[in-house]
Amino acid sequence: MFVQIIQGHVRDAGQLKAALDQWVRDLSPDAEGWLSSTGGVTDRGEFIGLACFTDRVSALQNSDRPSQDKWWQRTSQLFDGEVTFHDADNAVTDNPGDPLKAGFVQIMQGKGTDHDRAVELLLECTPEWAAFRPDILGTTACAYGDGEFTVAVYFTNEQEARAGERKQPPPDLAAQMAELQEIMIGPPTYFDLHQPWIRTP
Structure with a gap:
C-alpha cells in the first residue's frame, strides 16, 4: 500500500x-x-x-x-x-477492529535505525495486543526517507485510549515495546486528532 x-x-x-x-x-x-x-x-x-x-x-x-x-x-x-x-x-496495516469506527486517532512521527525490525515488532503478538488493548481498532505504519516513520493508531475513543496507556503490559509485550524504544532515535512527536476525519470510497 x-x-x-x-x-x-x-x-x-x-x-x-x-x-x-x-x-x-x-x-x-x-x-x-x-x-x-x-x-x-x-x-x-x-x-x-x-x-x-x-x-x-x-x-x-x-x-x-x-x-x-x-x-x-x-x-x-x-x-x-x-x-x-x-x-x-510499503505501508502496512493491522486492523483487529474497524478503524472506520474510531473516535480518536493518534499519529506518531519519528526516526529509527531499523525499519524492517520495527515493522516486524509492530506486527508481532497481534492476538495478545488485541486482548490487552481492545481500545485499539487499527494501526497504519509508514516508513520513508532515512529511517523516518509515521504511525497512525485508531482508538475506540480518547477516554479508553488514555486508560489503556496507563495499563501495565504483560512481559512479552513489554519486551516488544522496549525493543521498539531502542530502535527509535530521540523522542517521537504525537498528533492527537480528537475529531478524526476518516473517509473511504
Missing part, C-alpha cells in the same frame, strides 16, 4: 474539512486506487493526513489530473506557510 502523508498549519479547520469533503464527493469517484483517507487538526492547529492508495502509480495519476490540481490550488490557500509531503511505498 502507498501512503502520502500531508501536514501543515491551518487557519480554519472547518474550511479545510469542507474542502476535503468536497474532494471525496466530487473527485474521489475518479481517483483510481484510492483506498481511504485519515486526517484531522490538533488543538494547536496542525493538520496531518494520510491518503492511502493501492500503489504509487495510482497516487501519481490522481495528482496529475487537472481537477486535482485545481482543487489543490484552492485548498493549499487554507494553510499557513509550508505544506510538507512524505511518500511511503
Whole structure:
C-alpha cells in the first residue's frame, strides 16, 4: 500500500474539512486506487493526513489530473506557510477492529535505525495486543526517507485510549515495546486528532 502523508498549519479547520469533503464527493469517484483517507487538526492547529492508495502509480495519476490540481490550488490557500509531503511505498496495516469506527486517532512521527525490525515488532503478538488493548481498532505504519516513520493508531475513543496507556503490559509485550524504544532515535512527536476525519470510497 502507498501512503502520502500531508501536514501543515491551518487557519480554519472547518474550511479545510469542507474542502476535503468536497474532494471525496466530487473527485474521489475518479481517483483510481484510492483506498481511504485519515486526517484531522490538533488543538494547536496542525493538520496531518494520510491518503492511502493501492500503489504509487495510482497516487501519481490522481495528482496529475487537472481537477486535482485545481482543487489543490484552492485548498493549499487554507494553510499557513509550508505544506510538507512524505511518500511511503510499503505501508502496512493491522486492523483487529474497524478503524472506520474510531473516535480518536493518534499519529506518531519519528526516526529509527531499523525499519524492517520495527515493522516486524509492530506486527508481532497481534492476538495478545488485541486482548490487552481492545481500545485499539487499527494501526497504519509508514516508513520513508532515512529511517523516518509515521504511525497512525485508531482508538475506540480518547477516554479508553488514555486508560489503556496507563495499563501495565504483560512481559512479552513489554519486551516488544522496549525493543521498539531502542530502535527509535530521540523522542517521537504525537498528533492527537480528537475529531478524526476518516473517509473511504
